[in-house]
Amino acid sequence: MKRHLLSTADLSADDATLILDTAAELARIADRPIKKLPTLRGRTVVNLFFEDSTRTRISFETAAKRLSADVINFSAKGSSVSKGESLKDTALTLEAMGADAVVVRHWASGGAYRLAHAGWIRSAVVNAGDGTHEHPTQALLDAYTLRSRLGSLEGRRVGIVGDVLHSRVARSNVHLLATLGAEVTLVAPPTLMPFAVDTWPCSYSYELDPVLPKLDAVMMLRVQRERMDQAFFPTEREYSRRYGLHAKRMAALPEHAVVMHPGPMNRGLEISAEVADSTRSTITEQVTNGVSVRMAVLYLLLGGSEPAIGTENEEGAK
Amino acid sequence: MTDGTEDLAVLSAAPESAAEQAMRAVLDASAVQRALTRIAHEILERTQGADDAVLLGIPTRGAHLASRLGRQIAAVEGLELPVGTLDVTMYRDDLRLKPARALGRTEIPGGGVDGKLVVLVDDVLFSGRTIRAALDALGDIGRPRAVQLAVLVDRGHRELPIRADYVGKNLPTAQRETVQVRLAETDGQDAVLLGVKKAGSR
Numbered sequence: 011m012k013r014h015l016l017s018t019a020d021l022s023a024d025d026a027t028l029i030l031d032t033a034a035e036l037a038r039i040a041d042r043p044i045k046k047l048p049t050l051r052g053r054t055v056v057n058l059f060f061e062d063s064t065r066t067r068i069s070f071e072t073a074a075k076r077l078s079a080d081v082i083n084f085s086a087k088g089s090s091v092s093k094g095e096s097l098k099d100t101a102l103t104l105e106a107m108g109a110d111a112v113v114v115r116h117w118a119s120g121g122a123y124r125l126a127h128a129g130w131i132r133s134a135v136v137n138a139g140d141g142t143h144e145h146p147t148q149a150l151l152d153a154y155t156l157r158s159r160l161g162s163l164e165g166r167r168v169g170i171v172g173d174v175l176h177s178r179v180a181r182s183n184v185h186l187l188a189t190l191g192a193e194v195t196l197v198a199p200p201t202l203m204p205f206a207v208d209t210w211p212c213s214y215s216y217e218l219d220p221v222l223p224k225l226d227a228v229m230m231l232r233v234q235r236e237r238m239d240q241a242f243f244p245t246e247r248e249y250s251r252r253y254g255l256h257a258k259r260m261a262a263l264p265e266h267a268v269v270m271h272p273g274p275m276n277r278g279l280e281i282s283a284e285v286a287d288s289t290r291s292t293i294t295e296q297v298t299n300g301v302s303v304r305m306a307v308l309y310l311l312l313g314g315s316e317p318a319i320g321t322e323n324e325e326g327a328k
Numbered sequence: 329m330t331d332g333t334e335d336l337a338v339l340s341a342a343p344e345s346a347a348e349q350a351m352r353a354v355l356d357a358s359a360v361q362r363a364l365t366r367i368a369h370e371i372l373e374r375t376q377g378a379d380d381a382v383l384l385g386i387p388t389r390g391a392h393l394a395s396r397l398g399r400q401i402a403a404v405e406g407l408e409l410p411v412g413t414l415d416v417t418m419y420r421d422d423l424r425l426k427p428a429r430a431l432g433r434t435e436i437p438g439g440g441v442d443g444k445l446v447v448l449v450d451d452v453l454f455s456g457r458t459i460r461a462a463l464d465a466l467g468d469i470g471r472p473r474a475v476q477l478a479v480l481v482d483r484g485h486r487e488l489p490i491r492a493d494y495v496g497k498n499l500p501t502a503q504r505e506t507v508q509v510r511l512a513e514t515d516g517q518d519a520v521l522l523g524v525k526k527a528g529s530r
Contacts, residue, residue, distance in 0.1 A: 031431075038434060042468065046468070048419060049419075049423065309418075311428075312428075313428040314423060314428030315426055316428075317427075318429075
């Protein structure tokens, strides 16, 4: 039986808590002189990136190496993909090389699901972002960061602000935070709010200012210019004035509230430099926590005789 | 079997697991306490006062035993030894035989282990594989001056060249038997139980 991590909607509260608890123990490795565990010795993890990424790819690579796995980095640029090779043929190549896990980022929503369920490969698939669909390890590291800053997630109020329509981070976070008992409020201009948002396990608002004073954490999303094929707001200055987080708005947050951003940031657009560099910002902490959370995911998927988390592969379980 | 036999009790298995055989108590609470007191004295004696000793318990029950030994030594000698825990899950050689397990806590005392005498503490010594994993884990944390091993029960059947320096009770067992250590901290009472393994386990 092979399992994958494709969507946070597939994780039960127990699964998610197991990942976060495991990550909390693994985080302590970072303080040791030897930052390495022998657990995944002889296993191969392939980073398959069809889209640009710095922190996610480096984070997965660091996580796999700290668990002693061998890492193969594969990015679409400079590979046969730029000659027109399909996802299927790339997958068959990886299968022939014997990868135990494939960490995949793809520009198409559902790319990771296709790779996991098409029967091309037998490896465990970890979704590292598929189009505008999901980015589960980002949500897990956000939940981890929130838990370590706020103590617990139960009943906490989290605002997710900005380009929700194009954000896989927002989708993954809404599901995971709801599973863990937090109350999520999405804030975006009507043009950047997804159509069926009222079916999501969260509330939403078109205005930022009335929401801020009630929040325990506010997560600013990047305005994804590369996915915007039409005008979603009149000007960047207007967007920034209504939905950007600057020092004056941050003052409206409760004393204990934290400011998050999944990176990369557009400083001056959705978040001001002053806010990004303040002590309430968890942005660099999120990067550090990302390694621990990804170590936990790789360990729980590959470490035992069968995975402890994730979704079953219906076709693969024959 | 000498100590504990006067209090032999038959403890019935939990009602929901009817398949589980009845477990026989081979050490009761006071026998466990006596064994720990003796180990504490032996550690002090054999390390000439234990000035540079660090107690590291292997979670979960070994960790509780280590803190109890620490308290005993403090009571006898007035010496507060550094006590910590060492989780060995990620170093086990049977990881791939079972589903991935939740991790225990590793808590190395502030002074570290470099140049210290580390006493590893566990509840049952059986195949020796846990201790091998612990030695590997310890090697990634620092370089102790020496490593010793204290266990509450040594049940034999070693699969590796490993022995304990301090043993609460040597308990000759058959492979088909199972030994369970219960501690007040985790199970509500202190006892060492011996029973017959359920068919199909291990």
